[in-house]
Amino acid sequence: LLSPSSLSHSNKESNGTSRPKWRMNRFFGRKKKKAETPKVDLGDVTKGMESRGTEVDQKIAKIEKELRAIKVKIKKTKPGSSSRRVLSNKAKQLIRQRNMYAKNREQLYNQQFNAEQIQFAKDNIDNTKQMVSAMKSAKEDFKQGMKDLNIDEIEDLHDDMDELLEDNEELNEIMGRAYGVPEELDEDELMNELDDLEEEFEEEEEQETEETPDYLVSAASAANNRIESEAKAQPAIESKHKVEAKEMA
Numbered sequence: 001l002l003s004p005s006s007l008s009h010s011n012k013e014s015n016g017t018s019r020p021k022w023r024m025n026r027f028f029g030r031k032k033k034k035a036e037t038p039k040v041d042l043g044d045v046t047k048g049m050e051s052r053g054t055e056v057d058q059k060i061a062k063i064e065k066e067l068r069a070i071k072v073k074i075k076k077t078k079p080g081s082s083s084r085r086v087l088s089n090k091a092k093q094l095i096r097q098r099n100m101y102a103k104n105r106e107q108l109y110n111q112q113f114n115a116e117q118i119q120f121a122k123d124n125i126d127n128t129k130q131m132v133s134a135m136k137s138a139k140e141d142f143k144q145g146m147k148d149l150n151i152d153e154i155e156d157l158h159d160d161m162d163e164l165l166e167d168n169e170e171l172n173e174i175m176g177r178a179y180g181v182p183e184e185l186d187e188d189e190l191m192n193e194l195d196d197l198e199e200e201f202e203e204e205e206e207q208e209t210e211e212t213p214d215y216l217v218s219a220a221s222a223a224n225n226r227i228e229s230e231a232k233a234q235p236a237i238e239s240k241h242k243v244e245a246k247e248m249a
Helices: 004-015 021-028 042-076 082-148 151-175 187-211 214-248
Strands: none
Touching: 042 082
């Protein structure tokens, strides 16, 4: 037995009021999906314009070189001659080409400038996004770090460090004390100490003199006497030289 739905479907098909979808696709075809437009990189566009501009500049430079050569040849030909007309026609053609390339180059300059401006703005947006992302990450790290820190504990730690440094300084003062030496001396005691040191120095010098042989002592005294006499005679010699120099002048 057929269900009511199958009967209605068969009736519609027999009456021609409806057709299966696969038959419609068979006659009219399926609807084609639109192809996705590939993304264009502004950097590649700018490089392409720059390359194109370089080529145009090279062509303009080549035409200008040919025009200079034609100008020299035209000056060497007679006015009204056939060779002069040929050169003139060629020069006019080259000038038209040059103007066309120059106009094209100017358009490329403007397009390249616009593309670079857009690229610069896009780079700024990308940099801003990265900066915002970094700031968000730093914010989370900062929050987590503050949770791990306790201000009261840090203050207590700081106080403990101050106490330890004070104890260390006191310990250094204790260990640096000198034994058997008074901490303060008045002026009289200081002078007495200096006098005692001077007497000790004199006694040491006398002992060294007694231990030194007589010939060494006499040689040393002779050398000292000679040095003293030379030092005394030096001003007299210098004054004599000055007088002689004035007389010669």
